[in-house]
Structure formats: C-alpha cells, structure tokens
Amino acid sequence: MDLVFRAAAIFVVVYFVTRLVGRRELTSLEPFDLILLVVLGDLVQQGVTQSDNSVTGTVIVIGTLVLCISTLEWVTWRFPRLRSKIDGQPLVLIEHGRPIDRNLKRERLTIDELEAEARLQQISSLSDVRLAVLETNGQISFIEASK
Numbered sequence: 001m002d003l004v005f006r007a008a009a010i011f012v013v014v015y016f017v018t019r020l021v022g023r024r025e026l027t028s029l030e031p032f033d034l035i036l037l038v039v040l041g042d043l044v045q046q047g048v049t050q051s052d053n054s055v056t057g058t059v060i061v062i063g064t065l066v067l068c069i070s071t072l073e074w075v076t077w078r079f080p081r082l083r084s085k086i087d088g089q090p091l092v093l094i095e096h097g098r099p100i101d102r103n104l105k106r107e108r109l110t111i112d113e114l115e116a117e118a119r120l121q122q123i124s125s126l127s128d129v130r131l132a133v134l135e136t137n138g139q140i141s142f143i144e145a146s147k
Contacts, residue, residue, distance in 0.1 A: 003057055006048045007064035014044065015072075019088075087136050094132035097145065107134060118142055 048061050076083045091103050099111060111126070117140045118126060126132075130145040 003049065003052065003060045004064045006050075007061045008068055010044050010048050011065055011068040090136060091134040092131065093134055093140065094126060094129045094142075096131075097127040097129055099126065103134075109134075114140070 049057055072086065076086050091107065093100060093103055093107075093109065093114060099114065104110070104114070114132065115126060118124075118129065118132070121142050123129060123142055123144060128144055129142050131141075131143040133141045133143075135141055
C-alpha cells in the first residue's frame with residue numbers, strides 16, 4: 001500500500017511541476033532539458049519504488065499512475081468547470097498585429113521566440129497576424145489578417 005501512496009504523491013508533484021514550468025517550455029526541448037527530464041525520471045522512480053525492485057511493485061506503481069491519469073481525464077471530461085483549472089486555458093499572445101506584453105511575460109516568451117514560431121508557419125511578420133494563441137498543449141496557433 002505504501003507504493004500506491006508514494007506513486008500518487010509523486011503524480012501530484014510532477015503534475016504541479018509541469019504546470020509551473022509553463023506550456024511553452026514543454027513543447028521545445030533543448031538538449032539540457034532532455035537530460036534534466038531523464039535525471040528527473042530516475043529520481044522520481046527512486047522516490048516511488050525506493051528499494052522495491054520487484055515486478056509486483058512495478059505493476060502496482062504503473063497501475064496507480066494509470067489510475068491517477070484516468071481519474072484526472074475523467075474529472076476534466078465530467079466537470080467542464082474544472083477543465084480550465086486542470087488543463088489551463090488558451091492565452092492570446094497577439095491581437096491585430098500587436099503583441100500582448102502581459103501575456104508574453106506570464107509565459108516567459110520573447111518577441112524573438114514568437115517571430116521564430118511565426119516563421120515556422122510561413123508568416124513573415126507579426127504585423128500580418130490577426131490573432132496568435134498559446135494553446136493548452138503548448139503550441140502557438142496563428143491566424144493571419146485578411147489582406
């Protein structure tokens with residue numbers, strides 16, 4: 001039973017850490033970020049299983065994590081009012097060609113990063129953007145102004 005409590009506690013911690021890191025950072029992994037994730041995964045595993053290396057312990061931990069994820073998904077599906085609290089809300093970054101500085105600061109995004117994302121979507125200038133939205137999955141959606 002100890003494994004179940006530790007796995008559930010670590011699930012909650014990892015969930016809140018990913019929320020603190022921000023949506024944007026999770027979509028673009030630099031080499032250091034990848035190394036950090038691998039190290040973090042190993043540390044989480046050690047914290048959950050401690051010295052239990054049994055197959056039964058592993059199955060219990062995996063089952064607990066699957067149950068936690070499934071419960072969270074069910075809660076967001078069943079209670080729409082909680083969905084925005086759990087999954088977050090889309091955030092407008094550009095409106096009518098003008099960056100919204102308050103929202104950029106909130107997500108720790110620079111204009112250079114926004115311009116780079118726009119170029120990846122074949123948009124040459126931010127002034128050509130009617131709306132840019134940071135989606136809940138970390139992607140940025142651009143809607144071009146009609147010409």
